[in-house]
Amino acid sequence: MKFCPKCGTLMKQEDKYFICPKCKHKEKKGGEKTVFTEKINKSSEITVLEHDYKLLPIDNEIVCPECNKSGAYFWSIQTRAGDEGETKFYKCINCGYTWRVYD
Ligand SMILES: [Zn+2]
Numbered sequence: 001m002k003f004c005p006k007c008g009t010l011m012k013q014e015d016k017y018f019i020c021p022k023c024k025h026k027e028k029k030g031g032e033k034t035v036f037t038e039k040i041n042k043s044s045e046i047t048v049l050e051h052d053y054k055l056l057p058i059d060n061e062i063v064c065p066e067c068n069k070s071g072a073y074f075w076s077i078q079t080r081a082g083d084e085g086e087t088k089f090y091k092c093i094n095c096g097y098t099w100r101v102y103d
């Protein structure tokens, strides 16, 4: 149950959002995990589970290619069973840009 912060109407749940039926105010649900997909190697699409970034280790040496500041959360996933190495992901602590590095 969630009430619209703007007009106080009970909001409807729709997919990943709460939507106010009265003023159309839209809010993302407050779950700590968001699932999004990323295209990898053109054809193979995998689902990446976005972590609770506050729990992830931070690499202070890595420089964000987007904002050129240093510091990024990192984690790794196994892209395919065995035949490919781990794919390492970084998420910039400054601008939130996410990128990946192949081992
Ligand atoms: Zn509203």
Ligand SMILES: [Zn+2]
Binding pocket: 064, 065, 066, 067, 068, 069, 092, 093, 094, 095, 096, 097
């Ligand atoms: Zn950045």
